[in-house]
Amino acid sequence: MSQLTFDEAAVRSLEATYMSPDVVAQRGRVLDLLVPAVGERILDVGVGPGLLARDVARLVGETGRMVGLDNAPAMVAAAAQRLSDLPQAQVLQGDAGRLDFPDAAFDAAVSTQVYEYVPDMPQALGELHRVLRPGGRALILDTDWRSIVWHSSDPARMDRVLACWDAHLxxxxxxARLGPLLRQAGFEVRRVEIVPMLSPRWQPASYAGGMMRSIHNFVRANGGRxxxxxxEIEAWxxxxxxxxxxxEFFFSLNRYAFLATR
Ligand SMILES: C[S@@+](CC[C@H](N)C(=O)[O-])C[C@H]1O[C@@H](n2cnc3c(N)ncnc32)[C@H](O)[C@@H]1O
Known part of the structure; x- marks a missing residue:
């Protein structure tokens, strides 16, 4: 398995993609579903560069607590800098599979585009369940890459490129498995929604534009295997x-937001 390296270059690339209108809209939808309230204690698992965590921290206010967790030191540094003026926010290095918090420490948790990187999901969701208080909310969003519609003059070559890209997760x-996994961990799934990343025409500052660059880099490094x-990669x-x-550009991909309660 050859997953992505979340280093300083990845921080810059993610920040550029995540400030595009598609991903700004995604964060808005995540906040609408999570509804962070003043005074709440909220955990962001896989905080990345901290864009969502910053919004959450402002919503819980100084009487609340926002903890961002990530296993990549470059992401921890970027998020800590982004949140440095908000005393209610804290960023820690740690792994989604072993949460170093007491039982029932949080009112809610959010995790966007992270669990798809985590190999042992029963373990990770068991940990998430443990650190939420009874009745606490979990909002999890991930991509199913089978949902992609990406126009190409050579669909078979596009399929081969995307099969290689699948290996980054x-x-x-x-x-497709998240509902049963959440239920097996003891959660009740309250709501599931599609959050589309849709570019019916080319727009460089878009999720699709970011993916074009990321996939090209990844496939150049890993395509041989x-x-x-x-x-063939350059022809693609x-x-x-x-x-x-x-x-004639067209790109459409679905992310799925799951709202569950403990
Ligand atoms: C695609 S980024 C998403 C960042 C952020 N959640 C967002 O949506 O803006 C994935 C993040 O998950 C982190 N990550 C991946 N596996 C992890 C794990 N096992 N534990 C903690 N963080 C993890 C990576 O370091 C990276 O920051």
Whole structure:
């Protein structure tokens, strides 16, 4: 398995993609579903560069507590800097599979685009359940890469590129299993929604634009193991450039938001 490295370059790349209108809208929807209230204690598992955590910290206010957790030192540093002016916020290094908090320490937890990287989901959801108080909320959002519709002049080549990209995750189809996994961990699933990343035309400052760059980099580094030659990878990229030039670009991918309670 060859997963992504969440280093300083990844921080910059994620920040650029996550400030695009698609992902700003996603954060808005996550906040609508989570409804952080003044005074609440909220955990963000896999806080990344801290964009969502900053919104949550402002909503819980100085009487609340916002704890961001991440296992990548570069992400911890970026989130800590982003949250440094908010005394109710704290960023810690740690793993989603072993939460170093007492039982029932939080009123709610949020985790966007993280559990798809986690190999042992029963363990991680068991930990999430333990650190929430009875009645506490969990809002989990992940992508199912089977939902992708990405126009190409060579669909078979696109499938090979995306099969390689699937290897950056522990489970590229986690949402399809997430409901049963949550129930097995003791949660009650209250609501499930699709959060689409839709680019019906090319727009460089978009989730699709960010993915084009990330997938190109990942496939160049890992494609050999999937039988993808560098010529084929460049042909895939040039095809996208040609579609963009003819205004024929199309990209659609679904993320799934699960709201559950303990
Ligand atoms: C795609 S980023 C999402 C960041 C953030 N949640 C967001 O939506 O903006 C995935 C994050 O999960 C973190 N991560 C991956 N596996 C993790 C684990 N086992 N424990 C804690 N953090 C993890 C990575 O370091 C990275 O910051």
């Amino acid at each position: 522990a489970d590229p189809h986690l949402p 999937f039988g993808l030659s560098s010529d 990229r040039l095809d996208q450039d040609a579609l963009i030039a003819r205004d």
